[in-house]
Amino acid sequence: MCPLHTFSSVARSHNFAASAVSRRQQFLIRSLGGVRGSAPSRRMAAGVTNLNSLGLEADAGSILKRITPPLDSGLHKGQAGKIAVIGGCREYTGAPYFAAISALKIGADLSHVFCTKDAAPVIKSYSPELIVHPVLEESYSISLVVAEVKKWMERFDCLVVGQVLEGTHFSWLDCISEIMRHARQSNIPIVVDGDGLFLVTNNLGLIAGYSLAVLTPNVNEYKRLVEKVLGRNADDQDAAEQLLSLSRSVGGATILRKGNADLISDGETVSVVSAFGSPRRCGGQGDILSGSVAVFSSWARQQISEHSERLNFSSSNPMVLGCIAGSALLRKAASLAFAENKRATLTTDIIESLGASLEEICPAK
Ligand SMILES: NC(=O)C1=CN([C@@H]2O[C@H](COP(=O)(O)OP(=O)(O)OC[C@H]3O[C@@H](n4cnc5c(N)ncnc54)[C@H](O)[C@@H]3O)[C@@H](O)[C@H]2O)[C@@H](O)CC1
Ligand SMILES: Nc1ncnc2c1ncn2[C@@H]1O[C@H](COP(=O)(O)OP(=O)(O)OP(=O)(O)O)[C@@H](O)[C@H]1O
Numbered sequence: 223m224c225p226l227h228t229f230s231s232v233a234r235s236h237n238f239a240a241s242a243v244s245r246r247q248q249f250l251i252r253s254l255g256g257v258r259g260s261a262p263s264r265r266m267a268a269g270v271t272n273l274n275s276l277g278l279e280a281d282a283g284s285i286l287k288r289i290t291p292p293l294d295s296g297l298h299k300g301q302a303g304k305i306a307v308i309g310g311c312r313e314y315t316g317a318p319y320f321a322a323i324s325a326l327k328i329g330a331d332l333s334h335v336f337c338t339k340d341a342a343p344v345i346k347s348y349s350p351e352l353i354v355h356p357v358l359e360e361s362y363s364i365s366l367v368v369a370e371v372k373k374w375m376e377r378f379d380c381l382v383v384g385q386v387l388e389g390t391h392f393s394w395l396d397c398i399s400e401i402m403r404h405a406r407q408s409n410i411p412i413v414v415d416g417d418g419l420f421l422v423t424n425n426l427g428l429i430a431g432y433s434l435a436v437l438t439p440n441v442n443e444y445k446r447l448v449e450k451v452l453g454r455n456a457d458d459q460d461a462a463e464q465l466l467s468l469s470r471s472v473g474g475a476t477i478l479r480k481g482n483a484d485l486i487s488d489g490e491t492v493s494v495v496s497a498f499g500s501p502r503r504c505g506g507q508g509d510i511l512s513g514s515v516a517v518f519s520s521w522a523r524q525q526i527s528e529h530s531e532r533l534n535f536s537s538s539n540p541m542v543l544g545c546i547a548g549s550a551l552l553r554k555a556a557s558l559a560f561a562e563n564k565r566a567t568l569t570t571d572i573i574e575s576l577g578a579s580l581e582e583i584c585p586a587k
């Protein structure tokens with residue numbers, strides 16, 4: 223029940239150069255491929271649940287410790303992170319709230335939400351901490367909506383795009399495409415989730431070759447992405463190999479395949495986070511994850527730019543490190559929340575456990 227020892231018990235040493243890790247992983251993944259076509263019992267051995275035995279488990283506790291910045295009285299508001307979530311409509315107000323509030327609970331200083339006009343007062347009422355912009359306004363032209371978001375864009379360390387854009391007659395997807403293009407030109411990282419994945423699956427050029435993009439598909443979203451990009455069915459037997467190939471096919475964007483074990487690849491390395499979280503599968507946990515990945519990848523980017531010579535991470539890609547950290551923290555928080563609430567565990571309980579979970583790994587003092 224204590225995920226902190228889960229971290230240490232599953233942790234493996236990745237303290238060697240990223241290229242060596244990458245070479246070893248290529249070897250392991252080739253071995254996975256070698257299992258294909260053999261007897262069913264051996265094929266099962268390559269399934270997601272057994273990836274640990276191949277040494278792909280990330281040293282998540284160590285990564286979390288090294289990328290989380292110390293609390294420093296010399297810092298100004300905003301220096302620990304400014305995140306924007308773009309999404310939220312009349313039918314769905316929970317998902318963007320979960321992502322945005324999770325970013326704050328982990329330690330970002332500012333969290334904005336850009337949503338539809340009717341979603342805005344609802345999201346504001348959940349929390350006065352969030353800065354809510356009702357810019358997805360049906361009477362606005364696409365260029366006006368994009369201009370409203372662009373006014374703020376340069377201030378953000380990361381955008382989370384795509385939580386619930388459906389359910390309106392206005393074509394938000396065109397707006398989001400424009401916003402993503404602008405973010406990319408400005409080198410702002412983008413975490414793509416939910417309906418953003420629907421958009422990207424049908425417009426791969428939006429993220430192709432952008433190393434600061436992260437896609438966080440759930441089981442259904444992954445299935446559609448694999449079918450579209452690789453023309454194959456999603457595969458559990460050769461999961462690591464398939465994810466590596468998928469990420470390469472989209473030019474090295476990082477992909478976090480959510481599930482029983484979370485798999486992460488940027489086309490160079492594959493990492494697994496499988497520490498046990500919670501058996502409750504209440505909706506909204508993926509939204510916590512996308513807000514968490516936004517914060518941790520921003521922190522990893524900063525740490526790498528300032529201290530790359532002494533960090534010695536298993537991957538030099540901050541988006542990969544952010545995914546590993548986000549996934550591990552979510553699982554730990556889910557575990558704490560479940561220990562307390564059992565069957566009644568909800569996403570809001572998991573959000574309330576984020577602070578205590580991070581505190582166990584990186585104490586504030
Ligand atoms: N409290 C809330 O407001 C919550 C809202 N949520 C949102 O609810 C929506 C549904 O998510 P679920 O995870 O339940 O559903 P699924 O796991 O079925 O996946 C739905 C996703 O697939 C995409 N999609 C739907 N039809 C498609 C098609 N024909 N071809 C390709 N892609 C298609 C959608 O854009 C959506 O992103 C998402 O937008 C999600 O973000 C969830 O995050 C849970 C909490
Ligand atoms: N079968 C599972 N066992 C354990 N953990 C899981 C399982 N499936 C998902 N998770 C965890 O829950 C997190 C959210 O994944 P999930 O598949 O629920 O996303 P989602 O469907 O996008 O969620 P959301 O309801 O927010 O849209 C993952 O990061 C993973 O850690």
Ligand SMILES: [Mg+2]
Nearest residue numbers: 416440508509
């Ligand atoms: Mg989701």
